[in-house]
Amino acid sequence: MSVYSKSNSFRGGIHPVEEKQLTENLAFEIMPNPKNILLPLSQHIGKPAIPIVKKGDSVKAGTLVAEQEGFISSPIYSSVSGTVKKISVENNASGFPKEAIIIEAAESNEIELFIPLDLDTVTSQEIRDRVKAAGIVGQGGAAFPTFVKLTPPKDKEIDFVIINGCECEPYLTRDYRLMLERPKELIEGLKLIMKSLGVAKGTIGIEDNKPEAAEILKRNLKNEKNISIEILKTKYPQGAEKMLIKAVTGKEVPPGKLPLDVGIVIQNVGTAIAIFDAVVKGEPEITAALTVSGKGINYPKNLIVRVGTPISDVLDYCGGLKENAVKVVVGGPMMGVAQYDFSAPVMKATSGILILTEEEINSHKETPCLKCGKCIEACPLNLMPTKLARLSQLDKLDDAEQLGITVCMECGTCTFACPANIPLVQWIRLGKQRVLKNQKERISA
Ligand code: SF4
Ligand code: SF4
Incomplete structure (x- = not known):
């Protein structure tokens, strides 16, 4: 039983075709070392890390190569043994070129680990220090x-921790496979999160299209009195933090506020397992678990890939692109970023690489707005997507700000719902970026 009243869903949302059958039954494979890795210094929100290696330095898998800079930042570790070739500005899966450390990989890896900590006696401070x-x-x-x-x-x-096991983006099966293949580590990872925060209750939220994962977790939770499973309706974007909190607890996170403002911390399935690996095995974050899928790749797979591996190497490992492939996206089809340069690397948080064909993308022509209101009905945050997009187009940024453009989480639900094929989220994203820039300038003036 949850400690909160709940609805198991949220207002609005959409039901895109899931397409998870391409990879949901494929166990993770470990991809071998690539020839080179590219480690962007910014693989996180916050300040880029500061390099502490130079050209010619030898590194192992697990050697610290860039230090955290400031509170909101994260250190970077080499994911292979090898030699630093250079530090230069390189293309990035986010679409913005960034400074990166390039390392030529040796054939095999020597591994450098932290000292493993004892699961039963580790303190909350030790957990936070290790995660950092x-x-x-x-x-x-x-x-x-x-x-x-x-x-x-x-x-x-x-007072509450939620593990996000929804994986509501179509195609992606990374979290699903992690729940099936590493349920014990996920549960121990959740307990470490609860311990580090001094929280007694936790839950794992799973959409009802993943009954096998829910079943296996239930079996492993038999003796855990403080952890529950919440089965949620399958609907996009069920995995968005505010939607997940609403569905699991019934609580609303007010616009501009964070989950912690309502006493809740949410972590993803992969994050909880990475915490377990760091604390109990001493592993820094040097691998990414991801799904490679879509009808445009020869062999769809779920893979464990060394962070920094070029996308082109991953595509080759999966048998290369089919002739009818027209688009490569990093992330899910709803919120992912289309790629123009396949030398961009897999980063710590890369969850998928999708190779899509013409039939899988919406290439219908845009027509004038039908004033049908479907985008407003679908927006889970009660925004007015049609108005926000129009205001962004007209550069009426003050009006867009007043109507809450900065609250938009860029989930793409409105664009999907629009029968006129208007690229609503693209216009809103552009307007939001400009409004945020203006806000920053106002603060620093
Ligand atoms: S992209 Fe923004 S405006 Fe569109 S549905 Fe999502 S939250 Fe609403
Ligand atoms: S869904 Fe599209 S066509 Fe309908 S009101 Fe919104 S923008 Fe206009």
Whole structure:
């Protein structure tokens, strides 16, 4: 039983075709070392890390190569043994070129680990210190440094932890496979999160399209009195933090506020397992678990890939692109970023690489707005997507700000719902970026 009243869902949302059958029954494979890795210094929200290696230095898998800079930042570790070739500005899966450390990989890896800590006696401070030192970032997409979430301000009382096992983006099966293949580590990871925050209750939220994962977790939770499973309706974007909190607890996170403002911390399945690996095995975050899928790749797979591996190497490992592939996206089809340069690397929070064909993308022509209101009905945050997009187009940024453009989480639900094929989220994202820039300038003026 949950401690909260709940609805198991939220208002609005959509039901895109799931397409998970391409990879949901494929166990993780470990991809071998690539020839080179590219480690962007910014693989997280916050300040880029500062390099502490130079050209010619030898490193092992697990050697610290860039230190955290400031509170909201994260250190970077080499994911292979090898030699530093250079530090230069390189293309990045986020679409913005960033400074990166390039390392030529040796054929085999020597591994450098932290000292493993005892699961039963580890203290909350030791957990936070290890999560910080290991460079763990949120695996749910935003790549927020995890130790920051485990270090809430003193005036915020946290009483509940939710593990996000929804994986509501179509195609992606990374979290599903992790729940099936590493349920014990997930549960121990959740308990470490609860211990680090001094919280007694936790839950794992799973959409009802993953009954096998729910079953296996239930079996492993038999003796855990303080952890529950919440089965949620399958609907996009059920995995968005505010939607997940609403569905699990019935609580609303007010616009502009964070989960911690309502006493809740959310972590992704992959993040909880990375915490377990860092604490119990001493592993820094040097691998990424991801799904490679879509009808445009020869062999879809779930893979464990060394962070920094070029996307092109991953595509080759999966048998290469089919002739009818037209688009490569990093992340899910709803919120992912289309790629123009396949030399960009897999980063710590990369959850998937999708190779899509013409039939899988919406290439219908945009037509004028039908004033049908479907985008407003679908928006889970009660925004007016059609108005926000129009205001962004007209550069009426003050009006857009007043209508809450900065609250938009860029989930793409409105665009999906629009029968006129208007790129609503793209216009809103552009307007939001400009409004945020203006806000920053106002603060620093
Ligand atoms: S992208 Fe923004 S405006 Fe569109 S549905 Fe999502 S939250 Fe609402
Ligand atoms: S869904 Fe599209 S067509 Fe309908 S009101 Fe919104 S923008 Fe206009």
